[in-house]
Amino acid sequence: MPGSHCCVNNCSSTSHDRYGKHRNNGIQFFRLPKWTQHQGKQVSDLTRRRRIAWLAAIRRKDFTFDFTPQSMRVCSLHFHSGKPSYQMLENHPDWTPSLRLGHNDVKETDVARYQRQVKRRTQHLERPPPPAQDQQSPPPAHYHQQSLPPAHYQRSPPPAQDHQQLPSPAQYQRSPSPAQYQQQPPLPAQYQQQPPLPAQDQQPPPPARDMECGLCICRRDVINNLLEENRALKQELDEYRINENLLSGNDNTVKYYTGLPNFALFQTLLLNLTPYLSQGGMKALSPFQLVLLTLMRLRLDLPIQHLSYLFRVHKTTVADAFHHTLGVMYAQLCPLVHWPSRECLLTSMPHQFVESFGKNVAAIVDCFEVFIEKPSNVLARAQTFSQHKQAYTMKYLIVIMPQGVISFITKGWGGRTSDKHITEQSGFLNKLLPGDIVLANRGFNIRESVGMMCAEVKIPTVSNGHAELEVKDVEEPRAIAHLRIHVERVIAVVHNKFKFLHSTVPVHMLVKCEGENLTSLDKIVTVCCALMNMCKSVV
Known part of the structure; x- marks a missing residue:
């Protein structure tokens, strides 16, 4: 049946009915929590306890701590709020499923108790600090107006001769009339209201709202330490991050x-x-x-x-x-891998080529091979097996200018293909102009093909059994070999600079890309040659 199913015993909640139609019953499904081990010891211990608690609540014999099927879910009917709580709130009622579990081994969590704990904690944090009392603050103005001399605050024994009747409590409670205020004698000058002190002499106490309690100071220090630690960790992470x-x-x-x-x-x-x-x-x-x-x-x-x-x-x-x-x-x-014009070629022709062959050398050709995995197809094995390397390879024709710049690269051919066939079928001959000279190795038997383009190929000659060669037959092959070595140097640099071409390429990179007549290996070889042209020439 498609959709999600609840893995709790005796719970039949599903996201789809038996016909595959989605149920709009508002029930959600949640995965079992994972054990997070790469975010510190505290998070690791907490997530480990939570996973154990979930497995204990579900109580399935086929579930273990190390193995739970990926398709298993717990529905929202087993949580008070309809979903699990945040993993760091261990005291939350929905930290683990506790409702309708089908057994009594796990006690149902108390939501009201958790709310009371949160309320008490909130009231404790929001409780204002007690107001500070400044003992040195001056008394208010009305206190100076109604205060009596210090002698009036001292208890003195009544005269022995005069025994006056004490006033009744009702007389104490009766407030004096305005006339009585006028009849009272004036206070001495030293007890009357004094003028206010200058501003520099007044030192009013700090208001209560600006005074911090010890808990606030402690919290501020903790926050500052956390911010500093966070800043240091970010700086350390930037050092290891690849940017x-x-x-x-x-x-x-x-x-x-x-x-x-x-x-x-x-x-x-x-x-x-x-x-x-x-x-x-x-x-x-x-x-x-x-x-x-x-x-x-x-x-x-x-x-x-x-x-x-x-x-x-x-x-x-x-x-x-x-x-x-x-x-x-x-x-x-x-x-970047392109064939230059004749004018550009002649402008920067190296002098050693001019001394040996004039200004007619247009290209130096050679082939290199890249190792591949053994194909499963029998025909592909026959086409890619190289007798020279005694392995399965893909062969590429590379052409460089006398300046050492790669000007032509073919697509991949099977390692069994001959150099002559690749040269004739790759389109290289169409780029030659009449009078051009091509330097090649002995394996390139392309004199006739190049001659049809009114060009000439220079290949080192062999003695063919002659005991002694003429001077011209010795000097010319030596010059060809000395100058043709540049293409081998370029091939060696490409292989050493991009070690991917040294490895054994998987077979899936030999499949043609979608909508293109090229393989991924063909693109890699061309990109490596283009990047090689961006670097300093070896000539």
């Missing part, structure tokens, strides 16, 4: 994590990629983290699980972020 502060001002760190030479170049790359990075379901990662995550995976070949730990997100989020950012980087960086 802009990790790379700013440290080019060595930038080079280690990204392969780029400095932070300014990384910022330029980030600025160009940010408008196209739609976070979508990856809101936990900023554009900076998306680009850094992708470069760290290419540069250091870090596993998805390790990256999820470093960036504090789920491994599924890391995988989605890598593939999404890789697609954006391929679309934006692909123009």
